[in-house]
Amino acid sequence: MSLHMAEDGGLGNNLRHETVKRACHLAFKAHKSPEKGPGYLAEKRSSESIFSFAGCWSPDEWFAGGAGAFGEAKIDLRQFPCLRSISNDELAVVNQAFLTKFLLILEKSTLRREVMKALDDKKQIIFTGHSAGGPVAIFATIWLFEHLRSLKQIQTSLTSHYCLTFGSPLAADRIFCHAVRREKWSDHFVHFVMRYDIIPRVLLAPPSSMGAALPEILSFFNPNSRGPKNLPVENSALASDFFVNVLRNASCAASHAACTMMGSTNMLMDTISGFIELSPYRPFGTFVFCSGNGRLFVVKNPDAVLQLLFYSLQLSSEGEGPEVAKASLTTHLVYEDEINQNLGRADPVYFDKFVDIPLNSNDSIGTDMKTIDDALTDFGLGARARLCLRAAIGLEKQKFINQSKIEERKGPMQKAMSELEWYRSICETRGGYYDSFKQNKYNEDFKANVKRLELVGYLDEIVEMLKRYELPEGFEGQKEWVYLGTEFRRLVEPLDIANYYRHLKNEDTGPYIEKGRPRRYRYTQRWLEHFEQKPSGSRGESIIWAEVEELSFKAYSNEPFTALRPKIKEIEENLKKWLEEETVAKDALSEGSSLVKLWKDLRQKYNEVQDITGFISSG
Known part of the structure; x- marks a missing residue:
């Protein structure tokens, strides 16, 4: 998927700006809908069908009982045969609660019939979701692509179908990312993330570390909650503790990944990972980071996305902590305004087209380097963050160098x-x-x-x-x-x-x-x-x-x-x-x-x- 402007004013590659805006609108409509019925909303137009999934607001619906420390479980290959590493025969790990929700919707509702009808009518299919509706949309898209592959129609039918998420938590591991990239499905997953939104980072922390804060945070986002809607925002201590806890765990995950990318031989990292359980969840697909001031930063490199999820949430000073903590909650609800105001207003900055990253701002750098430097500055990325992004670029580049040697x-x-x-x-x-x-x-x-x-x-x-x-x-x-x-x-x-x-x-x-x-x-x-x-x-x-x-x-x-x-x-x-x-x-x-x-x-x-x-x- 490319976010370059097409001649028709759309996004190119069969995904128009208008389609993204409609998907975002429907995602928030599902977010506000009651927690009953089929679990999704559908909007059918002449050339496309959009299916939007509602979120869930109970901790039990985020972390399944009997699953791992982060609510994770291995995928069932009978349901999703592609979600593994072929050579190493490692199965993908996903969030069990979100997967179970999708499978229940598929079993209990008319979703399967409606999607098959849209395919027969040769319509573009868009799955979308805001917040916890995002992972359900992801699994629905994988289910569709697996179906098309089984019919050997994946090459002719894949180009028009997409998954669009807004503020979605991470819900799958590196093997999932590996499999999706191998199958050439990765570009069909587009995730919009506001810079200060805490929810896309929340599953980097185990539920055991969140205590009583998690139910209150989820209740805050639940449109049907009868509790005090402003509690987490007014209670700065609760919001700050929650923010710091997630950020601390995100730091562990990002630091460990950075050391691995840089080929660190320091045994300390292995020792730390031995008694600090790291989240298995990792990014995949195309991430569109929204700065909040109109800039869009498009990143496909999954290792770079993980670093950005951590470093773009850094504080400039300790004093701004309470305000950023509150913003990390309220920002989760502003995607529709952000998309309507800024999508198409200016060309996004594409991280993956740059082979190098400036470590510091410098007036003498060229135009292209100035573009990436401005974007990195907008997201508050200092020298350490930029070193990690360089390592992500280097790791991806080395894979292709290795393949050239093999060729x-x-x-x-x-x-x-x-x-x-x-x-x-x-x-x-x-x-x-x-x-x-x-x-x-x-x-x-x-x-x-x-x-x-x-x-x-x-x-x-x-x-x-x-x-x-x-x-x-x-x-x-x-x-x-x-x-x-x-x-x-x-x-x-x-x-x-x-x-x-x-x-x-x-x-x-x-x-x-x-x-x-x-x-x-x-x-x-x-x-x-x-x-x-x-x-x-x-x-x-x-x-x-x-x-x-x-x-x-x-x-x-x-x-x-x-x-x-x-x-x-x-x-x-x-x-x-x-x-x-x-x-x-x-x-x-x-x-x-x-x-x-x-x-x-x-x-x-x-x-x-x-x-x-x-x-x-x-x-």
Whole structure:
């Protein structure tokens, strides 16, 4: 999403200023509506449908019982299959209470039917929410994008749909951010944040630290509350304590993240994080920071957003604390005025287009640098904050530098794999690719092992970067690398398995699949399964030789057929399917291969065992 002015006076990329203003208006209308009914409001126009979600004002509706210290819980992949790191297989963590609210709305209301009708009518769909309605809008948008992806319509339909939040608390972790950026959904989430609004920062603090202040603060924002509406504002001690507590926890989260970005080796930070539990919640999407004086600051870098959430709330002096504390509450209710007055009045400042950040104001700096310097000054960002923003830019830049280095490996990898393809072709008369390498009788087998080690080195380097999240989020979803990783896995893993069992590593370590399979094959298999939207474990064609080895060990150990039957049937079904798909080479059924020998022995003992050599002609 771009906030540059389009020729029609809109925001460009199918999101007009008028749409943002209407969404903000509807978000506040939902905020003021009673806490009953479907939990959302809908406005349907000729070209768009806007769905706005109401907030919630009880602490129990912000922090679910039984969840973590911050009300967090891991996502259920059956509901949101994309919300994970593919390579590391880490699940996203979200605020359980807000997710539960969305799922109840989806189940109990007509939301699903109305959204599907809007899709059929080819309308632009906007999900929006103010305050605690924001996370519900976020989950609704993810639900929509998951639905479109399952229909393989995500590329053609995604461009027009958006999530717009106003003063939304953070509600998801870094893995959520990673997944959304990988899927190229990130630009479709736009979060407006007033500089002094405390609510977007509030979930950086655990509920246990807020005590009795939280219910009173939430009651203040509840339009249906019968209590004294001005209590938190008049009670400066309560407002100040709440403000300071949130800011202190935000400081811990931002400082720890900054040290990580800067590569700090100081053990103190690890020690501190060991007894101070840090919030799991992190920003994602596009943030539009509103200064309150007309300036809009657009930031997409999630690490920079976290620093801004903390540093833009800093006090100029201790004396202004009570007033800023009160403003941190009242500012949460002024988004509609801010959007109507300032959206489109002047071009925003785009943080992500700057490759450097000035540490101090200087009259001699160029025009572009003066623009960013003025914006940073407007948000009260001093030298320390600017250093942290520089680190965020540097970290993002380093990820792309790392990817450039990895891209240079493509040529050598493809060349080495071509040589292994040639090696496989000459193994057809030697019992097949797997068995020839395992027996290691010929000079070509030695050369193939050299190529195996060369390719393993390339992939292990990539795996280590992915393990530490040192590559751009989109890397593991890129078609070229999915295909290259799949080709690598199908060519090299059989050789790794042969090497494993030739050296009897199974006797010391255990079965290859359970104990010895390296990450490089697990990672590349997950890439393909995610890309093809297949169930986890469904693309295991490269481990068929490990299955054969373990079955052979059990069969020749005279285990009863009742124990062997499930694995025999599984291998037969998979082998037939993979031969038809050509994901397992036909040399697997070469005369003299260990697979053919095992099946001949099994057929002599058990009538149920199929003649697998017939699978080639049926393919």
